Amino acid sequence: xxxVLNGINVGLVDERGEISGxxxxxxxxxxxxxxxxxxNTPKPTGIKMLIRSxxxxxxxxxxxxxxxxxxxxxEAVCSRCEGKEELVKNPVLKxxxxxxVIEKYxxxxxxxxxxxx
Numbered sequence: 001x002x003x004v005l006n007g008i009n010v011g012l013v014d015e016r017g018e019i020s021g022x023x024x025x026x027x028x029x030x031x032x033x034x035x036x037x038x039x040n041t042p043k044p045t046g047i048k049m050l051i052r053s054x055x056x057x058x059x060x061x062x063x064x065x066x067x068x069x070x071x072x073x074x075e076a077v078c079s080r081c082e083g084k085e086e087l088v089k090n091p092v093l094k095x096x097x098x099x100x101v102i103e104k105y106x107x108x109x110x111x112x113x114x115x116x117x
Contacts, residue, residue, distance in 0.1 A: 010035040011056030013046030019062060044072035051079045083107055084117040 010032055014020045017039045021028035027037060036054045038046040043061050050056055059076055061069070078090035084105060088094045096102055107115040 008032075008034060008057045009055065011047075011050035011054050011059045012037045013041060013043050013050065013059070013061040014039045015041065015043060015046070015061075015063075019060070042068075044068040047072040047076050051076050083115065087117075 012020060012031060012035050014022070014037055019029065020031050020035075020037050020039065022037060022039050027035070031037065036050065036056065038049060041049065043064070044066075047059055047061065050059055064070065064073070074091060078086070078093075084097070084107075087105065088097050105117045107117065109115070
């Protein structure tokens, strides 16, 4: 197996170690230098952990087949909010917006410019 995306930060959720073949923390299969690997972690938990802590550009997992997997993927896709329009696309955060739980939203872009909504 070969998984190499050059120049891209990849997060790999490898529940049973089938993809990376980790041995003492070192992947035995070629998964790329910029790949963070979570092994022995359920896909929904691993996807959330990667998104929150590793900021991958691509998330890789195999055998998507449960509703929990699909929910985690939907949340991951909506995790980057660059404005209020994108905020309401997130199924979890949309509820906060609709119920007006939060008074103001601050969005910080890559240039450290702040937008208030």
